[in-house]
Amino acid sequence: MSAPIRFALVGNPNCGKTSLFNRLTGARAKVANYPGVTVERRSGTVTHIATPTEILDLPGTYSLFVTSPDEQVARDVILGKLAHEKRPDLLIAVVDACNLRLGLRLVMELKSLNRPMVLALNQMDEAKRRGISINTAALSQSIGMPIIETVAVNSQGVAELRQYLDTYAQSAQQPTEQGAQVLTLSDRQESVEALYAEIESIMSQHVIQPAHLPRWQDRLDALVMHPLLGMIALFTILLVIFQAVFAWASPVVDLIDAGFSSLGELVGATLPDGILKDFIVDGLIAGVGGVLVFLPQIIILFFFILVLEDSGYLTRAAFLLDRPMRGLGLSGRSFIPMLSSFACAVPGIMATRTISDPRERFITIMVAPLMTCSARLPVYALIIAAFIPEQTVWGVFNLQGLTLFALYFAGVASAALVAWMMRRRTAREEFPLLLELPSYRWPMMYHLLMGLRERAWIFIRRVGTIILALSIVLWFLATFPGAPEDATLPAIDYSFAGQLGHFMQPLFAPLGFNWQMCIALIPAMGAREVAVSALATVYAVGEESIDVALGGALAASWSLPVAFSYLAWFVYAPQCISTIAVVKRETNSTKATLFFTVYLFALAYFAAWVTYQVASAIVN
Amino acid sequence: MNIASHADSFTPTLRLDQCRKGTSVRVTSLIGQPLFGAQDESVSLRLKELGFLPGAHLKVIGFGLLGSDPLAVQVNGTKFALRRAEAAKICVEPITPHP
Numbered sequence: 001m002s003a004p005i006r007f008a009l010v011g012n013p014n015c016g017k018t019s020l021f022n023r024l025t026g027a028r029a030k031v032a033n034y035p036g037v038t039v040e041r042r043s044g045t046v047t048h049i050a051t052p053t054e055i056l057d058l059p060g061t062y063s064l065f066v067t068s069p070d071e072q073v074a075r076d077v078i079l080g081k082l083a084h085e086k087r088p089d090l091l092i093a094v095v096d097a098c099n100l101r102l103g104l105r106l107v108m109e110l111k112s113l114n115r116p117m118v119l120a121l122n123q124m125d126e127a128k129r130r131g132i133s134i135n136t137a138a139l140s141q142s143i144g145m146p147i148i149e150t151v152a153v154n155s156q157g158v159a160e161l162r163q164y165l166d167t168y169a170q171s172a173q174q175p176t177e178q179g180a181q182v183l184t185l186s187d188r189q190e191s192v193e194a195l196y197a198e199i200e201s202i203m204s205q206h207v208i209q210p211a212h213l214p215r216w217q218d219r220l221d222a223l224v225m226h227p228l229l230g231m232i233a234l235f236t237i238l239l240v241i242f243q244a245v246f247a248w249a250s251p252v253v254d255l256i257d258a259g260f261s262s263l264g265e266l267v268g269a270t271l272p273d274g275i276l277k278d279f280i281v282d283g284l285i286a287g288v289g290g291v292l293v294f295l296p297q298i299i300i301l302f303f304f305i306l307v308l309e310d311s312g313y314l315t316r317a318a319f320l321l322d323r324p325m326r327g328l329g330l331s332g333r334s335f336i337p338m339l340s341s342f343a344c345a346v347p348g349i350m351a352t353r354t355i356s357d358p359r360e361r362f363i364t365i366m367v368a369p370l371m372t373c374s375a376r377l378p379v380y381a382l383i384i385a386a387f388i389p390e391q392t393v394w395g396v397f398n399l400q401g402l403t404l405f406a407l408y409f410a411g412v413a414s415a416a417l418v419a420w421m422m423r424r425r426t427a428r429e430e431f432p433l434l435l436e437l438p439s440y441r442w443p444m445m446y447h448l449l450m451g452l453r454e455r456a457w458i459f460i461r462r463v464g465t466i467i468l469a470l471s472i473v474l475w476f477l478a479t480f481p482g483a484p485e486d487a488t489l490p491a492i493d494y495s496f497a498g499q500l501g502h503f504m505q506p507l508f509a510p511l512g513f514n515w516q517m518c519i520a521l522i523p524a525m526g527a528r529e530v531a532v533s534a535l536a537t538v539y540a541v542g543e544e545s546i547d548v549a550l551g552g553a554l555a556a557s558w559s560l561p562v563a564f565s566y567l568a569w570f571v572y573a574p575q576c577i578s579t580i581a582v583v584k585r586e587t588n589s590t591k592a593t594l595f596f597t598v599y600l601f602a603l604a605y606f607a608a609w610v611t612y613q614v615a616s617a618i619v620n
Numbered sequence: 621m622n623i624a625s626h627a628d629s630f631t632p633t634l635r636l637d638q639c640r641k642g643t644s645v646r647v648t649s650l651i652g653q654p655l656f657g658a659q660d661e662s663v664s665l666r667l668k669e670l671g672f673l674p675g676a677h678l679k680v681i682g683f684g685l686l687g688s689d690p691l692a693v694q695v696n697g698t699k700f701a702l703r704r705a706e707a708a709k710i711c712v713e714p715i716t717p718h719p
Contacts, residue, residue, distance in 0.1 A: 102696070319690060
């Protein structure tokens, strides 16, 4: 049997390739409104067609003359330069109908490769709304390839495209294998003007385009890109997010919390006393429930991140912050990977592939994990709720929300400091910014709901797998061996976990950590949220009464300086294993990975030590 | 005021980084930028590919926070953020006189 026919979606950044890919394959890859959402090739199968086919979603590129690692991926696939990978049989060029010139330029460049191509003219609905009128049939004739009008975000035209691919796959014979095509800079240099002249003449014949973009777009840009008003808007947006994470989530958090407490009591009352009851109440319900209560806060955080991503605002923030970030050896291009890292550092670090300057990319990778990821949110939320009173300050702000903002800010400020220390001091050649600012659009309900469902599901899956597993292991370690007959201390002190905690504690004594806190540090390496379930398990096993909420137990046994010190540790925190793994993969350097791990550990230790010493001095 | 109405004239040329917010200009030529060193040629190519070609109409729509850097420029209905270093590669002539 022959290999399946391979299609590849190619086009400018942000023209809708991934939306089309999702529609054609039924996949749920991330979609947003900024250039560079897709940085890796992604493969899938076209659904509902007769022949087995493979379709590739490629990172967006403006040209085959690439300037960044993500564009390199697209180019290598198109030209068949990847080892063990057949060149795509058919290129599906995706062009944003609202941005026709730029899209057609790439299409014409691809056309010179003499490969089978079909053009998907995407976002036709928006183009019509803006008064852009395209004579598709005539355009197709002029450029010499079939054109299919699509609206990827609501399936329109996708059926037609699928039909075309089906017909193509059935009729295509195995293409004769050719070597990788080679292009050099001098091949093209003189023809850009010629190509554009051709496009101008084609467009003047077949396209009627209004001279102006919609007015509200320009008005909005005048505000959000204003040097002063824009910065005020940016900080207001960020502050509102942190307020919302606390203020809006708390009713639901309380509800889930109460649910788990009653569940614990119910099980406690029904099951006979013994090891099974202890396991279910202290191990499972305390451990898993302790983490699951933070789901509403994670959903709210992601809701805001998704709205910012889908609206087109992110690149404006990158524009505003380019100059300040340059002082740190970064640029506006580093902003988007850093913002993604608030969700999780792993996709954030991968998003650095859109950065062309290798040195800037390296620094961004090194500091991205200082952005507080959503896995740290449960740890912060637990400790803040236990130690910071819920009161309103200056009339509008919630003190807990402000504390959370301060912790996020500490991460950002530290990232700035580290980047500044790592920046290149000797003047070298500069790299251009050249960042496209996409049109605004209303965040699409479909994307939002899909995105939230995806994130909620990832979180629940983590709770159900790694967090559950670590909780169970921890419960065993905290329960066995039992206390000897003549025990004077609580039973947990004699357990394996207790012994380990006591063993580690001297190392962390200067930071004020007690041995329970030390135990929680180890499983937190696997997933940061586990610090919470570990504390829940350790304290639940240690306590006589099961109905003491974890927050209450912490407030009773930690002093304020200790709580702050623990928070400071988690701002820098030992990176989770997956972050270290992605740093290794993206830098491809053991030395860099080692440096990354050691510097963050050292920083965490140092910051917690300073916090503890200073806070203790103030409290006394 | 008549600044460099021809690309090949010897009068001092206006560059995009010298334009004020709100100005509409036409590209006359692209020139070298030593700051980009060896990759200057590929920066020129990318600028052209994005539409910054002789004859193209540009509009300066905004500036960044400090030192009017970067610039936001609209070309062919698409908005781009350029730094001053890139903008200085683009020689332009005003379409309408400065307001």
